[in-house]
Amino acid sequence: MNHNPVYLALDLPRLDAAEALARKVAGHIGGIKLGLEFFCAHGHHGVHELHKLGLPIFLDLKLHDIPNTVAGAMQAIHVLQPAIVTIHAAGGRAMMEDAKAAAGENCKVVAVTVLTSLDGDDLASIGVNDQPHAQALRLAELAHSAGLDGIVCSGHEVGAVHKQWKDGYFVVPGLRPQNGGNGDQKRIVTPRQARDDGASVLVIGRPISRAEDPLAAARAIEATL
Numbered sequence: 001m002n003h004n005p006v007y008l009a010l011d012l013p014r015l016d017a018a019e020a021l022a023r024k025v026a027g028h029i030g031g032i033k034l035g036l037e038f039f040c041a042h043g044h045h046g047v048h049e050l051h052k053l054g055l056p057i058f059l060d061l062k063l064h065d066i067p068n069t070v071a072g073a074m075q076a077i078h079v080l081q082p083a084i085v086t087i088h089a090a091g092g093r094a095m096m097e098d099a100k101a102a103a104g105e106n107c108k109v110v111a112v113t114v115l116t117s118l119d120g121d122d123l124a125s126i127g128v129n130d131q132p133h134a135q136a137l138r139l140a141e142l143a144h145s146a147g148l149d150g151i152v153c154s155g156h157e158v159g160a161v162h163k164q165w166k167d168g169y170f171v172v173p174g175l176r177p178q179n180g181g182n183g184d185q186k187r188i189v190t191p192r193q194a195r196d197d198g199a200s201v202l203v204i205g206r207p208i209s210r211a212e213d214p215l216a217a218a219r220a221i222e223a224t225l
C-alpha cells in the first residue's frame, strides 16, 4: 500500500471543529499538522486530543531562539510524541544542532528555509539579497551539515534540494490544486508536482479545510497523487 504523504494543516481556531474536520478526512490523509494557531489556542491538551485519531502528528512550532531555549522547548514536547517538529534554519547551526540533540527518539527535526509566503522582494526587504531559490539551497546545506533530518521548502526548490541531499526528508507546503487560489502564499505548486520533485511530506491546509466539501477535496487531491 502506498503511504499517503499528505499532512492536513489544522489551522482552525476551535478544537471541536479541528477534530471534526480531521475525523472526516482521516482516511484520505497520512498525518495531521498542528501549527502555531492550534498550539497557542489549545496547547498540550489539544495535541493529546488529536492523537486519539491514531495519525502521526507533525508539530509545526517553527522554533527560532537561542540554542539553549530551543533545546529546552524540544525537551518540553517529548511528552507529545510528535513525528515531525519544525525549527527555523535562520536560527543558525548551533541552534539546529542543539535542537536535534534534544529531540525525542522518533522525532524528525526539519528546518524551515524560506517561507512559501515570501518572494525575492520580501527577502531584499530583510537584507537578504539572494532569490528564494539560492537562499533555500544555502539553508538546506546548513541544515544538512547540522545533522537535521530535512527541511521545509517550497515546491520551486525541492527538486534542486533533493539532488544535493539524496536521503533528506523534505516537507513542502504552499500547495494548490490546479483550480486553487494562492491566498497569502507566493511560491506555490500542485501537490502532484511537489511529490514528483521529491517531497516526502505534502502540507495542505485551506484547499481542504476551506473547501465547501472537505472530504471531496481531500479525495480529489489523493486521486492526483
Ligand SMILES: O=C(O)c1cc(=O)[nH]c(=O)n1[C@@H]1O[C@H](COP(=O)(O)O)[C@@H](O)[C@H]1O
Pocket: 009, 010, 011, 035, 060, 062, 086, 112, 114, 115, 116, 117, 152, 153, 173, 174, 175, 183, 185, 203, 204, 205, 206, 207
Ligand atoms: O512549516 C510549515 O508548515 C510552513 C512553512 C512555509 O514555508 N509555508 C507554510 O505555509 N507552512 C505551513 O503550511 C500550511 C499551509 O497552509 P495552506 O496555505 O492553507 O495550505 C500552514 O499551516 C503554514 O503554517
